[in-house]
Amino acid sequence: MSTSAKRVLLAIILVFVLANAFFAAYYITLKQSPDGKPSVGPENGTTASVTGQAAYPGQPTQSQQPNGQEQTGIPDPAATEPAPPSTTALPETTVPAPTAPQVPPEETVSPTYIGGILVVNKSYPLPRSYDPGGLTDECESAFYEMQAAAEEEGLDLYIASGFRSYDLQASLYQRYCNRDGQAAADTYSARPGHSEHQSGLAIDLNTITSDFAYTAEGQWVAEHCWEYGFILRYPADKVDITGYMYEPWHIRYLGRSAASAVYHSGLCLEEYLGIDSVYNY
Numbered sequence: 001m002s003t004s005a006k007r008v009l010l011a012i013i014l015v016f017v018l019a020n021a022f023f024a025a026y027y028i029t030l031k032q033s034p035d036g037k038p039s040v041g042p043e044n045g046t047t048a049s050v051t052g053q054a055a056y057p058g059q060p061t062q063s064q065q066p067n068g069q070e071q072t073g074i075p076d077p078a079a080t081e082p083a084p085p086s087t088t089a090l091p092e093t094t095v096p097a098p099t100a101p102q103v104p105p106e107e108t109v110s111p112t113y114i115g116g117i118l119v120v121n122k123s124y125p126l127p128r129s130y131d132p133g134g135l136t137d138e139c140e141s142a143f144y145e146m147q148a149a150a151e152e153e154g155l156d157l158y159i160a161s162g163f164r165s166y167d168l169q170a171s172l173y174q175r176y177c178n179r180d181g182q183a184a185a186d187t188y189s190a191r192p193g194h195s196e197h198q199s200g201l202a203i204d205l206n207t208i209t210s211d212f213a214y215t216a217e218g219q220w221v222a223e224h225c226w227e228y229g230f231i232l233r234y235p236a237d238k239v240d241i242t243g244y245m246y247e248p249w250h251i252r253y254l255g256r257s258a259a260s261a262v263y264h265s266g267l268c269l270e271e272y273l274g275i276d277s278v279y280n281y
């Protein structure tokens with residue numbers, strides 16, 4: 001073979017190799033495009049893709065939602081579930097629990113009132129059929145009164161998440177179990193029937209993040225919400241008693257008299273009523 005023929009042959013081989021490399025790279029790029037379904041991560045992909053931030057596997061992504069409003073027909077955990085504080089080291093999340101959590105038989109469940117207060121926690125669930133359909137009128141009007149008072153101080157309070165049905169809570173909780181494992185999920189998300197949001201008496205405010213505690217709004221709420229009939233339901237120093245992490249954004253409507261009594265007692269609701277908050281199944 002002549003030298004020029006060798007050169008031509010080499011050139012052809014080079015072009016062939018480069019073309020293969022190009023198409024291989026192009027194919028990989030296609031596979032990783034944002035339209036492709038990621039193999040892991042948030043189920044509907046909305047939160048992570050909207051913000052461009054990868055979701056920390058142990059952390060619900062709702063804190064990244066700017067206004068907490070649901071934007072699609074699909075319930076977005078951003079709008080409906082609290083986020084653990086960034087300082088909390090959650091347990092390893094590499095072993096999700098894909099099995100459906102057990103729930104108590106429906107016929108054994110009935111609402112629990114203690115001293116006229118509807119109790120919803122890990123020990124006292126609501127039946128699936130308990131459905132006020134939204135925040136109660138009393139709770140809602142108390143919130144708007146509080147919101148107006150805050151506004152006069154130049155503060156902006158808004159409802160990020162109010163009423164949640166049993167079924168919505170069930171799907172949210174299952175998602176968190178699948179992603180983080182049940183033990184981790186139980187620290188920040190209620191099992192179906194055990195969410196105060198099903199009572200129509202609980203509200204998640206503003207950003208639903210632990211940072212809310214350090215905002216002027218968060219500090220004002222902590223100091224004044226009792227005047228409007230609300231309590232901070234999950235205080236920082238009562239985690240072992242309430243069974244939930246500190247949630248500065250979650251307020252519970254009790255009515256003025258009970259809220260004032262609980263606030264001034266320095267106790268959380270479980271201590272005040274002398275009850276537990278522990279799952280027994």
Ligand SMILES: [Zn+2]
Pocket residue numbers: 082197202203204250251
């Ligand atoms: Zn809440």
